[in-house]
Amino acid sequence: xxxxxxxxxxxxxPAEARVTSPHRSSAARARVRRxxxxxxxxxxxxxxxxxxxxxxxxxxxxxxxxxxxxxxQQTQLKLDLDFSPAALGLSSGxxxxxxxxxxxxxxxxxxxxxxxxxxxxxxxxxxxxxALVSSGAPHQLRELALxxxxxxxxxxxxxxxxxxxxxxFVKGSFDRTTxxxxxRIKDRQIAWIDRLESLGRVRKSFNxxxxxxxxxxxxxLAGLGAALMGSVYTLLLTLLMSFPLGVGAALYLEEFAPxxxxxxxIEVAINNLAAVPSIVFGLLGLALFINFFDLPRSSALVASxxxxxxxxxxxxxxxxxxxxxxxxxxxxxxxxxxxSRRQTVQHHVLxxxxxxxxxxxxxxxxxxxxxxxPLLMIGMVAFLVEVPRGFTEPATLLPVQIYLWADSPERAxxxxxxxAILVLLAFLMLxxxxxxxxxxxxxxxx
Amino acid sequence: xxxxxxxxxxxxxGTPAEGAAAQRENSLSRQSQPVPRAAPSAPxxxxxxxxxxxxxxxxxxxxxxxxxxQALFEIDLDIGRHEVxxxxxxxxxxxxxxxxxxxxxxxxxxxxRVSGEIRIEGQEVHAPELDVVQLRARVGMVFQKPxxxxxxxYDNVAYGPRIHGLVRRKPExxxxxxxSLTRAGLFEEVKDRLKAPxxxxxGGQQQRLCIARAIAVQPEVILMDEPCSALDPIxxxxxxxxIDDLRKNYTxxxxxxxxxxxxxxxxxxxxxxxxxxxEVGPTSQMFRNPExxxxxxxxxxxxx
Numbered sequence: 001x002x003x004x005x006x007x008x009x010x011x012x013x014p015a016e017a018r019v020t021s022p023h024r025s026s027a028a029r030a031r032v033r034r035x036x037x038x039x040x041x042x043x044x045x046x047x048x049x050x051x052x053x054x055x056x057x058x059x060x061x062x063x064x065x066x067x068x069x070x071x072x073q074q075t076q077l078k079l080d081l082d083f084s085p086a087a088l089g090l091s092s093g094x095x096x097x098x099x100x101x102x103x104x105x106x107x108x109x110x111x112x113x114x115x116x117x118x119x120x121x122x123x124x125x126x127x128x129x130x131a132l133v134s135s136g137a138p139h140q141l142r143e144l145a146l147x148x149x150x151x152x153x154x155x156x157x158x159x160x161x162x163x164x165x166x167x168x169f170v171k172g173s174f175d176r177t178t179x180x181x182x183x184r185i186k187d188r189q190i191a192w193i194d195r196l197e198s199l200g201r202v203r204k205s206f207n208x209x210x211x212x213x214x215x216x217x218x219x220x221l222a223g224l225g226a227a228l229m230g231s232v233y234t235l236l237l238t239l240l241m242s243f244p245l246g247v248g249a250a251l252y253l254e255e256f257a258p259x260x261x262x263x264x265x266i267e268v269a270i271n272n273l274a275a276v277p278s279i280v281f282g283l284l285g286l287a288l289f290i291n292f293f294d295l296p297r298s299s300a301l302v303a304s305x306x307x308x309x310x311x312x313x314x315x316x317x318x319x320x321x322x323x324x325x326x327x328x329x330x331x332x333x334x335x336x337x338x339x340s341r342r343q344t345v346q347h348h349v350l351x352x353x354x355x356x357x358x359x360x361x362x363x364x365x366x367x368x369x370x371x372x373x374p375l376l377m378i379g380m381v382a383f384l385v386e387v388p389r390g391f392t393e394p395a396t397l398l399p400v401q402i403y404l405w406a407d408s409p410e411r412a413x414x415x416x417x418x419x420a421i422l423v424l425l426a427f428l429m430l431x432x433x434x435x436x437x438x439x440x441x442x443x444x445x446x
Numbered sequence: 447x448x449x450x451x452x453x454x455x456x457x458x459x460g461t462p463a464e465g466a467a468a469q470r471e472n473s474l475s476r477q478s479q480p481v482p483r484a485a486p487s488a489p490x491x492x493x494x495x496x497x498x499x500x501x502x503x504x505x506x507x508x509x510x511x512x513x514x515x516q517a518l519f520e521i522d523l524d525i526g527r528h529e530v531x532x533x534x535x536x537x538x539x540x541x542x543x544x545x546x547x548x549x550x551x552x553x554x555x556x557x558x559r560v561s562g563e564i565r566i567e568g569q570e571v572h573a574p575e576l577d578v579v580q581l582r583a584r585v586g587m588v589f590q591k592p593x594x595x596x597x598x599x600y601d602n603v604a605y606g607p608r609i610h611g612l613v614r615r616k617p618e619x620x621x622x623x624x625x626s627l628t629r630a631g632l633f634e635e636v637k638d639r640l641k642a643p644x645x646x647x648x649g650g651q652q653q654r655l656c657i658a659r660a661i662a663v664q665p666e667v668i669l670m671d672e673p674c675s676a677l678d679p680i681x682x683x684x685x686x687x688x689i690d691d692l693r694k695n696y697t698x699x700x701x702x703x704x705x706x707x708x709x710x711x712x713x714x715x716x717x718x719x720x721x722x723x724x725e726v727g728p729t730s731q732m733f734r735n736p737e738x739x740x741x742x743x744x745x746x747x748x749x750x
Contacts, residue, residue, distance in 0.1 A: 338583035
C-alpha cells in the first residue's frame, strides 16, 4: 500500500490520540495564573528600578539647577566716574602706558561713591561704602584705560562689578529680616543698595566673566576659563593619543594575534587595568612623567598622558567588543574573495566596527573628563588666574575647579560650584550626544 | 520520495528487510523510523573512482585536525576540468572542511591543521612560496548564507577586481561589473539600482550577487558551500541553472544537502561519512547503483 506523503493513512489522526491533555486541567490553569503573576511582578520590579533611578536624576538636576542658575548672572552698579588726571593721582598731560598701569583707579571709585553718598563721612562707614564695589573693579578700569587711553580726562557713567555679598543680597539669597550680626552685609549697606536701586543704578547682567576669567579669591571675579580651556586641551590630547593606540591594540589582539597563552595573559591584564583605581594612575604619572621624564608639572600634557593611561583599557575593551560584533560572514566573504588580512580589516571590518569604537572612546573620554583623583597627584590642584594657552602651560580642569570652589569658605562660591557642575554636565551631555550622532552617521546594517 | 526527479535506488527499496519494515510500520513514514540493525562501517579504501585523468585539482591523503579532533581521514579526491563535483554526506562528515582546504580558508580557523597534498594545476597549495591571497583569487568561494558586503551592488562586484588590480579605469570596471552580473543572471533585475546596497536584495538575489562577486575575480575554480540552503525553491532553481551555465567556463565543487540538487547539477558525486570519503563516481551511477551500503542508506534517505 502507498505510504507517500499524501496517502490517506498519513492524513487520518493516529488511533491512540490523547483525549485528555495535561494543559487543560484546573491545576494547569492555576499554573498559568501563577506564571502570569510572576511575569507581572518581574516587569514591575524593572519599572520600579528605573523610576527610582529617574527620581534620583531629577532630584539631582533640580537641586543643582536651583542652586547654580543664579551664578550665570552678575550684579553690577552704575557709578559716575571722573577720570581726571588729578583724581587718578597722575601728573597732568599725556600719560604713558606705564603711568596708566600704575594709576590709582580705586581712588576714582572711592570719589564716585563719595559724590553719590555725600552724607557718609566716617572712616569706617566709608570703608563699608567702598566694599559695595568689587575689589576687582579698579583692575577692570585699568584694562579699560589701557585699551582706550582717551578715557583719561573724561567723565563716564560705567557699570562696575558689585561685591559678592552685594550680589547675593540683590539676587535675594538671604532676606533682610535676618539679624545684622548673622550676615556679612550691614544694615547701612542695605540702605545704600536700596537707594542705588531706586535710582536705577543696580542691574543684573549675564556673567560672561564666569566663562572667560581664571580663578580668583573673590567669588565675583572667579571664572571657569582656565578650567574650561584646561579640560579642552587635556581631552583633545587624550583623544588623540588614546583612540589610535586603543584601536590599534584592539585590532591586533582581535584580528591578527595568534591565540596563545600570552594573548590570554594580555587580555587579563587589560581587563584588570580597566578596574584599577584612578589615583594609582596618578601616582604612576607623578613618578614617570614628572619625576622621571621631567615634564612640566600641572600641565595639560601630563594630565592627558595620565588620562590616556587610564582610558586606554576602556577603549581597547570597547573596540574589541565592537570588532567581535562584526559578523564573521563579512570576514569570510572578504577572505574568500582573495582579500588579504589587512584589506579585510581595513575595507570591511574596521568601517563596520568604527561606530562602536567611537562610542566606546567617547564614553572613556567622558569618564576622563570627570576624573579628579589622578589629577590631584600630578599637581593639577592649582590656584590658576591665567587661562592656559598651550599644552605645556599650567592648567586646571573642571572637576578640580569644582573641588577647589566647594572647599572655599565664601558663601558666593556655593552657587558658583553648582554652576560649574552644570557646565561640566553640559560638557558631558555634549560629548554623549556627539557619540549618538557619530553612531547614527556611521552605523550600517548588514 | 516519489516526487524525486531521479528515483534513487529501486533495488535498495526492494530488499527483504525493507519490505518487512514497511509492513510493520505502515502508518508511519520510512524516514522517521530507521530499521534497527548494525550500522555499516566506512571502507578502508574509497570505492569508485576518486582520481580522474587530467585533473585540475588533485588531493592526496588529506587529513584535517581541529585541535585534537580529526575531521578528515586521508582523503584522495580529484576534480576534473569543467566538471561540477557534488560533495554529499550527513552533517559533520567533513565535506565543507574538505572544500575549505582547497582555498585554504581553514587557515583562518585557530587550531586547524591540514596535512597531505593538494595541488591545483600541479602546484602545491600549501607550498611556502604560494601566496594564499593569490590562491583565493584563483579558487573563489560562495558561502552557505548569502553574505554580500554592506556596500552597493556595484561595489560588491567591483571590490574583488579592484583589490586584485584586474581593472584600472571606470569604464573597464563598469563593463566587468555588468558582465559578471549578467553571467550570474542578475543584471536585468538590478541594472536600475546598482547603487542600492547589496543587502537590500532578496535572499536568492543576494546569493547570485555573491556568485557574481566571485566570478568577477575570474577564478579557475568556484567552491560552493551549500549555496542554496537558505533559498526558496524558485531561487534555488535559478542558482542551479546558473551553476550549469558556469560549468562551460569554470570548474565547480559544490557541497549540498539536497540529493536532488546533486543529481541535477553535478557530473560526479562524492559521498563523505564521518570524515572519510566512502564512495566517488559519476553522478548517475552514484544515484542508480551505489556500491557501499552507507551510500545506499544516505541516498535513499534512511539517515542524514
